[in-house]
Amino acid sequence: MKINVRMCPPHFNSAHGGKTSVADVGEGGRFIVSHGYAGTVGVLAAMVSLLSGCALAPGSYMGVPPGNAVEGQASGEQGVTELVRDGVTYRLHLLDGEMVARLSSQPAAGVQGGLRLPAAAAVTYRVRSGDVLRVVVWDRPELNNPGFSSLGTSIVSVGATESTNSPIASAGGGSLDPIGRVVQPDGSIYFPYVGKVKVAGQTIDAIRRDLTMRLDKVVSNPQLDVSIVSYRSQKVYVSGAVRAPGSIALTDTPEMVADAISGAGGYNDAADLEGATLNRAGTVYPLDLYALFYGGDLSQNVLLKDGDVVNVPDRRYKKVFVLGEVAKPVSQIMPKGRFSLSEALADAGGLNQLSANAAQVYVFRKGADKSVDVFQLDATSPGMLVLGDQFSLQSRDVVFVDAAHVTRFYRVVSQILPFASSLYLGAEAFK
Structure with missing residues (x-):
């Protein structure tokens, strides 16, 4: 086995006080080994392995197949480690106050790349085919209410001694309705003495003016009103x-x-x-x-x-998954509104007091442009749990708590690989 070791940039060492090196393995497989930064190295190796579909057992050799090169590199952003494999970029972020504030200021991912809602503007209703209009001409009852155009009456008995006149609806043509005139598919209505009138696409005021002008030729100074009695078109x-x-x-x-x-x-x-x-x-x-x-x-x-x-x-389908060294691993439906990392851990019964490593709490999140973001929280102090309460989870996030006193990445891989690879970290998720 040929091993070439090179040192990473200094800012990777400052976070935990350790040294990080990169070693070549086999014919081209490359992996990261760490002294003092075990959590970072472990999760990066886990993410790289997720796309391979292989299962790893604890041991001293990672088993990256030849030809599937893995490169570890420092990004320009302090505290962030990147791995690139098969065109997929894996980014590990250390959660601190600055990172949480930055994430809180970013809008949530939209369904169409963050499209803005169309601006509202006041509009006037315009008549269309299917609407029903009522046209009333004062002092000309024969022109009113086309459904009762014949103005025929019948006697309706009310009790033993009372009676009243009730109009009888009669057929008045294809555009007539018992309560008004239906706008035809060609956008017109028929009105006595006027004929066919195009009304589709016009406002009520425009229709009133048009009918008044047309009717004025046969009726002296017509007093006319138009209203919509049934909205059917929109x-x-x-x-x-x-x-x-x-x-x-x-x-x-x-x-x-x-x-x-x-x-x-x-x-x-x-x-x-x-x-x-x-x-x-x-x-x-x-x-x-x-x-x-x-x-x-x-x-x-x-x-x-x-x-x-x-x-x-x-x-x-709006779920988060809490796995690893917690009292009760859960697949939890997110409640309405905000749902924080600390809430998710609490709902899972909290960290396992015997086996959990509170310094290695990870959140896996599918990113944009063929990338996966992994956020690491050091929850060893109550203050950091308060920070976790400010970190909002998103749908399909995977929360993973690593085991205590594990300095190698193998446990992380063996625990998260079977689940995460089938959830969204597999190659199919980035097509």
Whole structure:
């Protein structure tokens, strides 16, 4: 075995006071050995091995196959170690106050690369095919309410001695409805003395002016009113974890996201409010309903348009996994809102007092551009647990607690490899 040793940059030694070297193994396999920085070395070797699909047993030889080169290097960021293998970059970060503050200032990963929600703008309702209009001309009853155009009456008995006149609806053509005039597929309605009138795409005020001008030629100074009695042409849709998913008709009253959720009966207990989306014309925008309903963030209360789809996903797949030397390893559904590293450890029963190494608490997180981020927390002091409470977990994070007095990386590999490789650290996750 040929071994060539070189020293890493000084800032890697300052964190733990040890020395780090890199050695070549076999025909080209390279691995990192550490003196004083066992946790960092262990997790980096574990991450490198995750893509190989091999199972490693404790021993003195890592067993990296020839031809699968592993390179350890210092990044430009202090306290960060990088490994690159098969085009995938693994980055190890030491959690401190500065790192937590930096992560807290970054927006959560969106479903479409952080697309911004479309800006809301006031709009006036425009009539479309399928809407039902009512046109009233004062002092000209024969022109009013086309569904009762014949103005025929019948006697309806009320009790033993009373009676009242009730109009009888009569067929008045294909555009007539018992309560108004239906806008036809070509966007028009028929009106007596006027004929066919194009109304689609116009506002109510514009339709009123047009009909008044046309009717003025046959009726002296017509007093005319137009209203929409049934909104049928424009809809938005609410799907997912709401009590009554379905469509909601748009009216002349602006429909906001909060209105649509309320119209669908509200969200249910399984709703993932932070993972909601708005689909508009095929573009999917991230929609944070938790910030809207619990934080008062009105920027999330977007004005909806015809065809918009608001989806509230189920929290069933929004999980974190706590493994290793904890009292009760768990696969836990994240609650609504923020979920911290300290909460996850507490829900797993805390660290195993006999076997856990509190200095080696890791969080595995899939990064962008074929990368994996691993965050290491030294939880040996209560102050660091407070820091862990400021570190927010994300969906599908894997929390791993290493064993006490283990100075080699083999246990980390053997513990996390079978689970993490099948979860999201395998090669398929980066295609």
